[in-house]
Amino acid sequence: MKFLCDHMLGTLAKWLRFLGYDTAYPDELEDDDVKAMAAREGRTLLTRDRELSARVPGAFFVASDDPDEQLLTVVKAFHLNADDALSRCSVCNVLIEAVPKEQAKGRVPDGVYARQGDFWRCRQCGRFYWQGSHFGGVLAKVRAVTAKANASP
Numbered sequence: 001m002k003f004l005c006d007h008m009l010g011t012l013a014k015w016l017r018f019l020g021y022d023t024a025y026p027d028e029l030e031d032d033d034v035k036a037m038a039a040r041e042g043r044t045l046l047t048r049d050r051e052l053s054a055r056v057p058g059a060f061f062v063a064s065d066d067p068d069e070q071l072l073t074v075v076k077a078f079h080l081n082a083d084d085a086l087s088r089c090s091v092c093n094v095l096i097e098a099v100p101k102e103q104a105k106g107r108v109p110d111g112v113y114a115r116q117g118d119f120w121r122c123r124q125c126g127r128f129y130w131q132g133s134h135f136g137g138v139l140a141k142v143r144a145v146t147a148k149a150n151a152s153p
C-alpha cells in the first residue's frame with residue numbers, strides 16, 4: 001500500500017511514514033500532475049479536495065482538518081498496521097538501514113552515543129535514528145491509533 005498525500009496533508013504524510021508506509025508528499029502540483037503521479041507510481045491519493053478525489057481512481061477524500069482524526073480515518077479505511085513502524089525516514093520517505101555504532105560517533109549528541117547501542121541511518125539525507133524517548137513516543141502513538149482504528153466499528 002503506497003500513498004500520495006496532497007499538499008495540505010503534510011502531517012498525515014509524516015505519520016504514515018512513521019507507520020512504515022511509502023508515502024509521497026510532493027510540492028504543490030496541478031491536479032492533472034497529482035493524478036498522473038498517483039497512476040504512474042501506483043499510489044492511493046489522499047486529499048482534502050473532494051472534487052479532485054472524485055476525479056482520481058481509488059482516491060480517498062480526507063474530510064477532517066485535524067491531523068489525529070485524519071490519521072485515524074486513514075488507518076481505519078485501509079486497515080493499516082504498525083508492523084513496520086519506524087522503518088522509514090520521516091523526511092525522505094526512504095527505508096533507514098542499521099549502521100555500526102561507530103558511524104554515529106560525532107554525528108549524534110555525545111549522551112545519545114553513550115547510552116544507545118543501535119543506530120540507523122537514512123541513505124538519502126544521512127539523518128541518524130536511534131531508539132530514544134522520541135522513538136518510544138512515536139511508537140506508542142502509532143500503536144494506539146491502529147488499536148483504536150481496529151477496535152471501533
Ligand SMILES: [Zn+2]
Nearest residue numbers: 089092122125
Ligand atoms: Zn532522510
